[in-house]
Amino acid sequence: MREAVQRVIDEIRPAIQMDGGDIELVGVDERGVVRVHLSGACAGCSMTHATLKAGVERMLQAQVPGVTAVMAV
Secondary structure (H helix, E strand, O other): OHHHHHHHHHHHHHHHHHOOEEEEEEEEOOOOEEEEEEEEHHHHOOOHHHHHHHHHHHHHHHHOOOOOEEEEO
Protein backbone atom coordinates (compact mmCIF):
# COMPACT_ATOMS: atom_id res chain seq x y z
CA MET A 1 0.00 0.00 0.00
CA ARG A 2 2.90 2.36 0.75
CA GLU A 3 4.00 2.37 -2.89
CA ALA A 4 0.51 3.25 -4.12
CA VAL A 5 0.23 6.05 -1.56
CA GLN A 6 3.63 7.40 -2.63
CA ARG A 7 2.53 7.47 -6.27
CA VAL A 8 -0.54 9.57 -5.41
CA ILE A 9 1.52 11.92 -3.24
CA ASP A 10 3.96 12.33 -6.13
CA GLU A 11 0.98 13.37 -8.29
CA ILE A 12 -0.24 15.86 -5.66
CA ARG A 13 3.17 17.33 -4.82
CA PRO A 14 3.47 19.77 -7.79
CA ALA A 15 0.20 21.51 -6.85
CA ILE A 16 1.34 21.90 -3.25
CA GLN A 17 4.76 23.12 -4.37
CA MET A 18 3.12 25.77 -6.58
CA ASP A 19 1.78 27.31 -3.36
CA GLY A 20 5.23 27.27 -1.74
CA GLY A 21 4.78 24.11 0.31
CA ASP A 22 5.75 20.48 0.10
CA ILE A 23 4.46 17.10 1.27
CA GLU A 24 6.45 14.01 2.23
CA LEU A 25 5.16 10.54 3.06
CA VAL A 26 6.22 9.49 6.55
CA GLY A 27 4.39 6.18 6.75
CA VAL A 28 1.26 4.08 6.45
CA ASP A 29 0.11 1.97 9.38
CA GLU A 30 -1.82 -1.30 9.46
CA ARG A 31 -5.13 0.57 9.93
CA GLY A 32 -4.67 2.51 6.68
CA VAL A 33 -3.71 5.78 8.38
CA VAL A 34 -1.30 7.75 6.21
CA ARG A 35 1.13 10.08 7.96
CA VAL A 36 2.63 12.96 6.02
CA HIS A 37 4.98 15.82 6.80
CA LEU A 38 4.05 19.22 5.40
CA SER A 39 6.77 21.83 5.03
CA GLY A 40 7.40 25.23 3.52
CA ALA A 41 4.36 27.49 3.30
CA CYS A 42 2.17 24.58 4.44
CA ALA A 43 3.86 24.42 7.85
CA GLY A 44 2.04 27.43 9.28
CA CYS A 45 -0.86 27.82 6.87
CA SER A 46 -4.38 28.04 8.27
CA MET A 47 -5.63 25.99 5.29
CA THR A 48 -3.45 22.96 6.06
CA HIS A 49 -6.29 20.98 7.64
CA ALA A 50 -8.55 21.63 4.65
CA THR A 51 -5.77 20.68 2.24
CA LEU A 52 -5.23 17.40 4.08
CA LYS A 53 -8.87 16.40 4.46
CA ALA A 54 -10.54 17.80 1.34
CA GLY A 55 -7.57 17.32 -0.96
CA VAL A 56 -4.96 14.75 0.00
CA GLU A 57 -7.17 12.40 2.03
CA ARG A 58 -9.98 12.44 -0.54
CA MET A 59 -7.59 11.65 -3.41
CA LEU A 60 -5.82 8.90 -1.50
CA GLN A 61 -9.07 7.24 -0.44
CA ALA A 62 -10.34 7.36 -4.03
CA GLN A 63 -7.18 5.91 -5.54
CA VAL A 64 -5.75 3.60 -2.87
CA PRO A 65 -8.05 0.97 -1.35
CA GLY A 66 -7.61 0.69 2.40
CA VAL A 67 -6.62 4.29 3.18
CA THR A 68 -8.77 5.39 6.12
CA ALA A 69 -7.29 8.78 7.09
CA VAL A 70 -4.43 11.21 6.55
CA MET A 71 -2.62 12.89 9.43
CA ALA A 72 0.08 15.55 9.47
CA VAL A 73 3.04 14.82 11.74
